[in-house]
Amino acid sequence: MAQKETLIPRWQNLLQQLYLKMDFMSGEELAELLKVHARTIRSDIKSINEIFSKEGNRIVSVRGKGYQLQLQDESVFLDLLAPSKEERFNLQVIPTLAQDRIPYIIRYLLLQNDFVKLDTLAEELYVSKSTINSDMVDVKRKLAECSLILSKRAGYGVKIEGSEMNMRFCFSKYLLSDSVSLLVSDEEQTFFGEIDLRNIQTVILTSLAEYKVQMTDMAVKKFNYSCGDCHKTH
Structure with missing residues (x-):
């Protein structure tokens, strides 16, 4: 696999824009976002596709769409x-509304193995510390619905x-979205420890295909988690 240092910052920015959009973007739109000429975008995409060529991923170009x-x-x-x-977490869109910040904060904290300072959260979300303190009231309430607590330690x-x-x-509940990918991420696998989520999901998908049962990606993901929990408790 290509080394990360082969991606110059502008290429990383370009890929992040396309990854977040997951739809067509015109060369002019990308050029405006990256503050470069459209010719530079075309050249960058050609270079990126050369790196991607060995991995099967690519940026496609369609006339009239981008x-x-x-x-x-x-x-x-x-x-x-x-x-x-x-870095992966930062690829998500930073929420601007209070109702969107709450699940974002919960997701952020779930992926941490240690205490997180409120100042860090404030910087992550581009809001004041007083706003984060206010959000924590709702975070505690949402966590209580899952029978969890928000522990706080001075300093x-x-x-x-x-x-x-x-x-x-x-x-x-909070790490799945409507556009969830069936890919079992490293974070999910680490969270479930020794339970092999990837193997469980393979069995699920094979069975669904065999019996011609249709399920949404979200349902498959949740079923995979449930199977993992059952395996752990038994």
Whole structure:
């Protein structure tokens, strides 16, 4: 796989824009966002596709529509673009509304292994610390619905605590979206420890195909989590 250092910052920015959009973007639109000429966009995409050629991923160009990112192996793409958990999380759109910040904060805290300072959250979300303090009231309430608590330690910050089962329930509730990918991420696999989610999902998909049963990606993902939980408790 190509090394991450082969992606210059402008290429990373271009790929992030296409990844977040997951739809066609015109060369002019990309050029405006990256503050470069449209010719530079065409040249950059050609260079990026040369890197992608060995991995099966590519940026396609359609006359009248623009450019679109097509991924055959999302894990390879993310390893190239954002190899760390923090960098991958930052590919998500930063919410601006209070009702959107709450699930974002919960997702953020669920993916951390240690305490997180409120100042860090404020910087992450581009809001004041007082706003984060206000949001924490709703965060605590939402966590209580999952039988979890928001532990706070002076000088260290906050951390979600509770039983392993409740943590997984909260994980499935707040880390899934309507556009969920069937790809089992490293974060999901790490969260479930020794339970092989990828193998369980393979069995699920094989059975669905055999019996011609249709399920949405979201339903498959949740069923996979449930199977993982059952395997753990038995």
